[in-house]
Amino acid sequence: MTGGQHGPRSGPPWPSRAGGPGAGQAGPPRPADELGDLLARVARGDHEAYAVVYDRTVGQVLGMVRAVLRDPAQSEEVTQEVLLDVWRSAARFNPELGSAGSWVMTLAHRRAVDRVRSEQKAAERELRVASAVVAYDEVTEAVEAQLDRERVRRCLGSLTELQRESVTLAYYGGYTYREVAELLGVAVGTVKTRMRDGLIRLRDCLGVDA
Amino acid sequence: MSGTYRRRFRGGDPHTLAAAYAMDAVPEPDRAPFERHLAGCESCRQEVRGMREATAALAAASAVRPPAALRDAVLRATEQTRQFPPPVTRARTAWAARSGGGWRPRLALALACVLAAVAAVSGVLAYRMQNRLDQAQVRDHTVALVLGAPDATMLSAHVRTGGMATVVMSHRERALVFTAADLRVLPSAESYELWLTGPAGSKPAGMVDVSGRGKMVGPMVVSGLSAGESVRLTVEPASGSQRPTSPPIVVIILTPAQ
Numbered sequence: 246m247t248g249g250q251h252g253p254r255s256g257p258p259w260p261s262r263a264g265g266p267g268a269g270q271a272g273p274p275r276p277a278d279e280l281g282d283l284l285a286r287v288a289r290g291d292h293e294a295y296a297v298v299y300d301r302t303v304g305q306v307l308g309m310v311r312a313v314l315r316d317p318a319q320s321e322e323v324t325q326e327v328l329l330d331v332w333r334s335a336a337r338f339n340p341e342l343g344s345a346g347s348w349v350m351t352l353a354h355r356r357a358v359d360r361v362r363s364e365q366k367a368a369e370r371e372l373r374v375a376s377a378v379v380a381y382d383e384v385t386e387a388v389e390a391q392l393d394r395e396r397v398r399r400c401l402g403s404l405t406e407l408q409r410e411s412v413t414l415a416y417y418g419g420y421t422y423r424e425v426a427e428l429l430g431v432a433v434g435t436v437k438t439r440m441r442d443g444l445i446r447l448r449d450c451l452g453v454d455a
Numbered sequence: 456m457s458g459t460y461r462r463r464f465r466g467g468d469p470h471t472l473a474a475a476y477a478m479d480a481v482p483e484p485d486r487a488p489f490e491r492h493l494a495g496c497e498s499c500r501q502e503v504r505g506m507r508e509a510t511a512a513l514a515a516a517s518a519v520r521p522p523a524a525l526r527d528a529v530l531r532a533t534e535q536t537r538q539f540p541p542p543v544t545r546a547r548t549a550w551a552a553r554s555g556g557g558w559r560p561r562l563a564l565a566l567a568c569v570l571a572a573v574a575a576v577s578g579v580l581a582y583r584m585q586n587r588l589d590q591a592q593v594r595d596h597t598v599a600l601v602l603g604a605p606d607a608t609m610l611s612a613h614v615r616t617g618g619m620a621t622v623v624m625s626h627r628e629r630a631l632v633f634t635a636a637d638l639r640v641l642p643s644a645e646s647y648e649l650w651l652t653g654p655a656g657s658k659p660a661g662m663v664d665v666s667g668r669g670k671m672v673g674p675m676v677v678s679g680l681s682a683g684e685s686v687r688l689t690v691e692p693a694s695g696s697q698r699p700t701s702p703p704i705v706v707i708i709l710t711p712a713q
Contacts, residue, residue: 251607264610265461287542295530299529303521304520305514306514307521312517321525323531324521328589330534331641332533332536332538333537333539334539335538336538336540337542341532343504343508346511350514351507351511354478354510363640371555387607394516395513397516398516400512402639415478416480416513417517419479420480421475421481422475423482425480425624436475437471438471440474440475440478440480441473441475443474444509445474451512453505453508453509
């Protein structure tokens with residue numbers, strides 16, 4: 246497989262279903278700029294560096310895109326587009342505007358959401374209400390072994406129900422804040438506030454730096 | 456500006472939208488005014504940044520094992536895909552060499568003029584362009600040089616297949632800035648390519664990145680202008696072409712040097 250050749254610290258971030266050796270040992274957190282350094286090499290056309298970037302991000306990109314789109318084939322297609330985008334746009338990554346990981350995931354989330362909004366008709370989207378909520382359950386279930394996931398779950402769990410629903414429907418469900426308000430039957434202003442409070446709490450709980 | 460903005464903005468206090476924006480949950484009618492607000496609000500940008508780090512952690516929590524075939528497909532595709540150039544290069548030294556301080560108001564004025572002209576073409580375009588240009592101001596000195604040049608000229612034309620292309624050019628800087636709005640979405644196998652065409656034929660001037668949010672593309676910088684050239688846009692295979700393989704969908708004839 247792919248992860249091994251780059252040493253234990255660059256192992257794939259997705260859960261190992263077999264529970265093989267090393268699964269669940271998150272190890273020391275990577276320096277935040279390591280992925281950024283790799284992107285700088287990718288910007289110069291370095292295919293080897295790109296392969297490492299690919300291995301480190303593809304699991305997260307696919308998982309998130311699938312949470313939003315649900316359809317496996319479409320999710321792979323969008324994931325492919327996103328990762329090709331990372332190759333093409335590497336020179337446009339600006340470390341002053343955030344971490345490399347967040348840059349990649351922002352590209353990915355936008356593409357996923359754009360796909361949802363451009364292709365999914367309103368009627369079909371209604372049906373996804375349930376699945377968006379399921380996505381959150383799946384997430385909490387899938388996170389057990391790994392430290393990072395555990396932390397995210399704990400932090401999501403520290404949100405109020407309305408905050409958590411607002412965040413998960415918007416992020417994993419790909420809904421606009423107005424749609425989220427509609428789905429939850431609360432005022433638009435309330436949803437905006439809950440999203441903000443929820444993300445601030447999440448950010449502080451995770452201890453991520455701006 | 457923010458006072459005007461608040462009055463116009465139906466969503467209430469724009470600051471509360473940062474979280475929704477970080478999750479791509481701000482729909483089109485609200486997004487452009489929010490991005491406009493964001494361009495002038497450093498604390499809002501910082502808030503969005505922090506929230507994006509948090510949402511990236513949400514993404515990490517949903518990681519799954521990808522199919523191996525995907526890796527081969529993507530790695531193969533990169534072999535055939537040209538990369539976008541970095542946003543800053545040539546102008547850095549020229550920029551630094553300028554006497555300190557004086558450029559800022561001049562640039563602001565030039566930007567304002569360009570934006571006013573664009574606004575005459577389309578209000579929506581102006582919103583987006585303002586946002587794009589604010590970002591460009593920070594990261595792309597060439598764009599700033601062209602827009603700030605005393606001989607900066609703006610030319611716009613309708614794209615045959617839909618949308619509007621705009622060029623701001625300066626003979627003094629021998630460069631132009633290209634943007635377009637509302638281009639038709641292409642199938643993934645195709646891509647827009649920009650050309651600089653002179654008596655000797657067409658030179659590739661870059662693939663047009665339409666992957667961004669919204670329908671605005673650019674700004675792209677094309678350097679090394681000569682007299683009598685034109686800018687063309689064609690539809691090419693996604694990997695790009697060395698020569699145009701289809702008729703141009705827009706031609707903008709550059710003004711002669713004065």
